[in-house]
Amino acid sequence: MELTLHEAVTLALKNNSDVRINTLELDIKKSEIKRKLAEYIPVLNLDTSTTNFEDDPDTSELKTKNQNYQARIIQKIPLGGELSLFVNYGRSDYSAYQTDVTNFRLGPDFSVESFSDTLAVASKDNYYTELNLFYRQHLLKDGILGPAFIPIKETGFNHDIQKERLNQSRIILIRLVETSFYQTTLRQREIKIYQEILEINKQLLKDIESKQKLGMIPEIDVMSARIKVNEAITQVISSKISFEHSVQKLKTLLNIEDRIKVIDQFSSSHNFLGDLDKLLSLAMAMNKEVAQLKTSLKKEELLVAVAKNQYLPQVDLYVNINKKDQGTSFGNANDLEETEYKAGIVFTYPFYPTDPKEKYFQAKKTLDKIKIQLREAELRISNQVNMFYNQIQLVEKKISAQSRQIKILKDRMDLALKAFKERLIDLKIVYDIQDDRISGEQKYLYYLFEYQSLNSSLQELTGQKLSFYNL
Numbered sequence: 001m002e003l004t005l006h007e008a009v010t011l012a013l014k015n016n017s018d019v020r021i022n023t024l025e026l027d028i029k030k031s032e033i034k035r036k037l038a039e040y041i042p043v044l045n046l047d048t049s050t051t052n053f054e055d056d057p058d059t060s061e062l063k064t065k066n067q068n069y070q071a072r073i074i075q076k077i078p079l080g081g082e083l084s085l086f087v088n089y090g091r092s093d094y095s096a097y098q099t100d101v102t103n104f105r106l107g108p109d110f111s112v113e114s115f116s117d118t119l120a121v122a123s124k125d126n127y128y129t130e131l132n133l134f135y136r137q138h139l140l141k142d143g144i145l146g147p148a149f150i151p152i153k154e155t156g157f158n159h160d161i162q163k164e165r166l167n168q169s170r171i172i173l174i175r176l177v178e179t180s181f182y183q184t185t186l187r188q189r190e191i192k193i194y195q196e197i198l199e200i201n202k203q204l205l206k207d208i209e210s211k212q213k214l215g216m217i218p219e220i221d222v223m224s225a226r227i228k229v230n231e232a233i234t235q236v237i238s239s240k241i242s243f244e245h246s247v248q249k250l251k252t253l254l255n256i257e258d259r260i261k262v263i264d265q266f267s268s269s270h271n272f273l274g275d276l277d278k279l280l281s282l283a284m285a286m287n288k289e290v291a292q293l294k295t296s297l298k299k300e301e302l303l304v305a306v307a308k309n310q311y312l313p314q315v316d317l318y319v320n321i322n323k324k325d326q327g328t329s330f331g332n333a334n335d336l337e338e339t340e341y342k343a344g345i346v347f348t349y350p351f352y353p354t355d356p357k358e359k360y361f362q363a364k365k366t367l368d369k370i371k372i373q374l375r376e377a378e379l380r381i382s383n384q385v386n387m388f389y390n391q392i393q394l395v396e397k398k399i400s401a402q403s404r405q406i407k408i409l410k411d412r413m414d415l416a417l418k419a420f421k422e423r424l425i426d427l428k429i430v431y432d433i434q435d436d437r438i439s440g441e442q443k444y445l446y447y448l449f450e451y452q453s454l455n456s457s458l459q460e461l462t463g464q465k466l467s468f469y470n471l
Contacts, residue, residue, distance in 0.1 A: 001259065002254075002260070002262075003181075003261070004263045005181050005213075007252070008177055008181050008254060009174050009178070011175075012255070013172055015254060015256065016255060018169050019121070019169055022162070025162050026159070026162045027160045029155070029158050029159040030162075032155045032158065032159070033152070033155045033159055035397045036152045038149050039076055040076050041156050042075045043074045043075075044070070044071070045073075045074075046070070046071050047069075047071075048067075048070070048340070049068045050068075051065070051066040052064070052065050053066075064092065064093070064095075064203075065092070065093040066090070066091070066093075067090065068090045070087070070089075071083050072084065072085075072086045077466045080122045082136050083134070085131075085133055085371065086134070087130070087132075088127075088128075088130035088133070089129050091128075094453065096181075102114055102115070102116055103117050113155060113195070127327060129321070129324070129325045130323070131320075131321075132320070132322045132323075133321040133322075134318070135319045136316060136317070137317045137318070150306050154299060155297060157295055157299035158299070160295045161292055161299070163291035164288045164295060165288075165292060165319065167463070168174075168289060171288060172460060173253070174456075175459060177254070178452065179251040179452070179456050180246065180253055181262060182452040182453065183249075183449060184246040184247055185262050185264050186242035186445045186448060187239060188243055188262060188264055189264060190239045190441075190442075191239045191240055193231060193438075193445075194236045194239050197232050197438060198229070198236055201229045203261040203288070204225055204417070204430070205226060207223045207421065209225075217406050217427075228434075229375075236460050249260075257269075268313060269305050269333070276385075276389050279385055279387075279462070280382055280385050282462050283462045284378060284381070284382075287462065287463045289377055291463075293370060293374040297367070297371065298372045300366050300370050301367060302319050303363050303366075303367075304364055304367050306359070306363075307356070307360035307362075307364075310359065311356045311357055311457040313347065313349045314346075314347075315345060315346070315347055315348075316348075317343075317344075317345055317346075318343065318345075319342070320340075320342040320343070321339070321340070321341055321342075321389065322339070322342075323337075323339045324340075325337050325338075344409070353383055373401075376379050384457075384461055385461055385462075388457045388458045388461070390457065392451065392454050392455065392458070397449055397455065398447045399447045399448065399451060402443055402447055403444065406437075406440050406444055407442050409436055412433050412436075412437075413433055416429060416430045416434075
């Protein structure tokens with residue numbers, strides 16, 4: 001699998017477990033917001049019941065049927081109140097019945113006479129309705145929008161904090177992938193350099209052995225040339241091992257098992273860093289750690305206000321309107337009409353108050369702690385931006401100087417090889433120039449890696465992609 005830096009970063013963001021877990025946590029926070037908002041969807045309750053009652057047929061034929069229907073709708077108010085509407089409708093049906101009864105009366109001569117009579121009751125329907133409207137409101141305290149609205153704001157802050165945490169984890173992952181990619185790329189380039197040195201030493205050994213056969217070169221120079229070839233082979237093997245270690249580290253970040261090859265596309269051109277003050281402002285405005293702490297600060301300020309409100313007296317306003325109607329028929333249900341109005345204020349004074357008081361003081365301590373962390377983070381980021389800015393400028397100069405030095409060393413190496421073939425210089429001089437070139441190439445690779453690592457660290461602080469070198 002051949003990978004560019006952009007492809008490696010994309011693959012890491014897709015496969016990395018920490019980023020995926022933080023993404024799932026963000027989805028959970030979104031669900032919590034929806035769940036809190038769902039509490040303000042009106043709740044409707046419906047209830048109905050029917051009762052049938054029949055007297056003993058031997059005594060009477062009375063039958064009664066009771067029907068009752070109830071409906072209640074409750075709506076929470078974001079400012080901290082609750083509105084409920086209760087409707088109750090009932091109906092009682094009495095069937096007609098007839099029964100024989102024995103009555104007694106006083107007859108002549110004060111005698112008691114009994115006589116039979118028939119008692120008849122006509123059918124009857126009774127109706128009743130009830131309409132109850134109740135509203136309760138928590139009065140505002142300490143400048144916040146009522147207790148009912150607080151959970152929504154708190155879940156919103158939790159969502160924002162998790163979002164910044166996800167962004168921070170993505171930025172850290174990008175920095176690690178970039179640093180590992182740069183290291184792998186430089187190791188890959190290091191292998192090419194050592195292979196080139198190995199080929200030069202092999203060719204030089206071949207020329208020395210030819211001249212030694214002609215008696216032009218002493219045996220000790222042949223042995224020195226063979227040692228240099230073996231050293232070059234060792235350097236190639238060592239650089240390949242280092243390359244494999246870098247590849248394995250990169251594969252771990254990408255969370256893949258395929259064999260990979262990085263595409264080396266380093267360019268010597270780079271973009272200017274810009275003004276230091278603007279870079280500092282960008283870091284303070286875009287840094288995800290600072291953004292997360294600022295959101296946490298707002299959340300803790302809200303929780304302090306909530307804790308203070310629980311510590312203060314509570315005042316609630318309520319209004320209740322209850323209207324009842326009943327009658328012998330539905331059309332005349334308002335014959336007996338009754339309406340009840342209630343309104344008042346409930347004042348609750350806390351005589352406790354150990355637990356709410358401690359909760360309030362703990363919330364203030366947490367708020368002060370977040371403020372200190374925010375100040376420390378801003379100071380640390382400011383110092384780090386200054387440090388990286390100065391270091392990057394210094395490394396830029398080193399890279400520029402080392403590039404010129406490498407060009408000179410390559411030219412010297414070519415001239416030294418030609419001069420040795422013409423027997424103008426000693427073999428030791430050739431090896432000294434070769435060692436200087438290897439040292440120069442190593443410094444150049446080290447400066448490149450240091451430069452890219454500093455850029456990645458500065459990118460993490462500013463919270464966004466800064467392309468100083470084009471890859």
